[in-house]
Amino acid sequence: MPFREAFDCLWCGRAHRTRSDQDLEGWAGLCPDCVGRAGDNGFLRFRLRAALQERSRETAASLAPDADAQMKAYYAARAPEYDDAYRQQGGADGSVLDLWRERELDEITGWLDQVPLRGEIVELAAGTGWWSPLLAQKGELSIYDINAEPLDIARQRLVAHGLRAHIHVRDAWQEPDRQVDGVFCGFWLSHVPRHRLGDFLRLVARWLRKDGLFAFLDERAGTASRDPGADPETGLTTRRLSDGRTFRIPKVYYGPDEMMAALREAGFDRTEVHETSRYFLMGTAVR
Secondary structure, eight states, X not given: OOOOSEEEOTTTOOEEXXXXXXOHHHHHTOOHHHHHTXXXXXXXXXXXXXXXXXXXXXXXXXXXXXXXHHHHHHHHHHGGGTTHHHHTTTOSXXXXXXXXXXXXXXXXXXXXXXXXXXXXXXXXXXXXXXXXXXXXXXXXXXXXXXXXXXXXXXXXXXXXXXXXXXXXXXXXXXXXXXXXXXXXXXXXXXXXXGGGHHHHHHHHHHHEXXXXXXXXXXXXXXXXXXXXXXXXXXXXEXXXXXXXXXXXXXXXXXXXXXXXXXXXXXXXXXXXEEXXXXXXXXXXXXX
């Protein structure tokens, strides 16, 4: 239901006018008295949940252009320190959890090594190319990122491994210029706002030939509680660089069920989505 500044309450019929477009009453179509009684009424609780979701989607959509620009600037500036996230340099969780995370990184690396990507492979939002050497051993790899700075690091990483790939600056949202056998995204889907996830997955499907394979890695939903800058209502998080600069970027922690449903709705088949015990989400789907 769209926001209404003035309305008659859906439950009691009382006329009400909101004060701003953030007033939940205007999204739910309920007067303040009925909102206050929602705990005792199933319909009112349903309307409030739906209103919260709709307000969140609209808020995220209104912030999207600035958030996208901030994310591009953030990852360009973060390129020199991006790989610290894998190495856990300066991590605040403590040694036990650092070791746990390192073990799970080994787990998802082993998982990706077994994923049957082959032929022509595209890696979208490749960043510094942490996963690119593994992918380059599976087929003819093209890696794309919206920023040149992380791609320079990716190029050095591939050269150090004696591997090759086609490397180009390209927005992950740009329409495909061909169809390929496989697409991979590493820690990118969580930067796709919830209201745009279906659009992005359909774009991935357009990249793929029939029976092409999509594979992805990301952070699992449970890690949201360890992101102090996260705002679940807007799907944005505040990130700080080592030089003190801060950026507000999209960050959504998807669970397996939500991701599987989105993949199926986007036209994928044979979907498999799993989580490690603490940190990561991984999955595959066939076009």
